[in-house]
Amino acid sequence: MLPLLMLTLVATTTAISEDCVYRFDNKLYTRTALLTIKGLPSNLAHNPATNDLFFTLIDLDSLTDDEVQTKMDQYVLHNNVPTKIDGVHGQAVAIDKRRNIVYLATDNGLHTLNETYQPTFLSLKDEDIIQLNKHMIKDELYAVLYPDNEVIVLDIKRNEKRPVKNVPCTYIMAVDMEDNVYYECDSIYLKVLLKGFQEPIEFAGIAKDTARAITVDRQNRVILATNDGLYQLKPDRVIPKKLMDLEYWPSGIEFDGDDMYVSTTGVIYKYSNKDCKTNGSKY
Secondary structure, eight states: OOSEEEOOSSEEEOOOEEEEEEEETTEEEEEEEEEEESSEEEEEEEETTTTEEEEEEEOHHHHTOTTSOOOEEEEEEETTEEEEEOSSOEEEEEEETTTTEEEEEETTEEEEEOTTOOEEEEEOTTOEEEEEEEOSSSSEEEEEEETTTEEEEEETTTTEEEEOTTOOOOSEEEEOTTOOEEEEOTTSOEEEEOTTOSSOEEOSSOOTTOEEEEEEOTTOOEEEEETTEEEEEETTEEEEEEEEEOSSOOOEEEEETTEEEEEETTEEEEEEOTTOOOOOOOO
16 A cells, blocks of 8 residues: 555635636636645656656745745645545655656655655755755756755765755756756845856845745756746846736746646646647737
């Protein structure tokens, strides 16, 4: 029997969709409510080899209570069934999409998950890892450690770690193929630390404390989700390019090719343009 807990009461999947009325980067998309669930789904990670969608589910009551530690658990959506990953306290997932390896960040180090979602310890014993990013082409993982939100890089093959200099802390983070680090520290403004530089560059036009999630798509585009929409961040431009308006506050974002997953309180949406035709330009 797998060490998993199936959700049957608090989560439902639905096939209800809205056809080709959403625009992302000048393309029309259909939106489907892929999953409804009690809580705040965040830290989305998609595995193209299995079509699994991993997410961290945050308890809203603890999130709004300053007197208690925020409660969260790691889940996987497989064949439209959400399942809690048991055995460890998972907090984030990063996926090596070239090798089909799932890395799990926990409050006691780094693990991998096998095909039945059973965890195996890998590295960083006793470290409380709250965020995890897999470099797209290098055998490196970027990890954010609690309680100071410091960033380290783990060389997976050598099992060696090093700090990311000149990034004091981060609450959301992404790393592109060129090793540029995009981050937000202390809920102020979003910045990028270019490879080889010591001072970060601050992006303009993004309001303070509005950045919610960030990811890198297969085209090496850095996509930021904010309270008012989705933006593309470029290392050589301080003004982001707006790609989409949102009518809700997002909590997570992930891509599967041209398909896009965006989460908010109580729901994970899937956006797809495979049955849509582009019709004009808005941005």
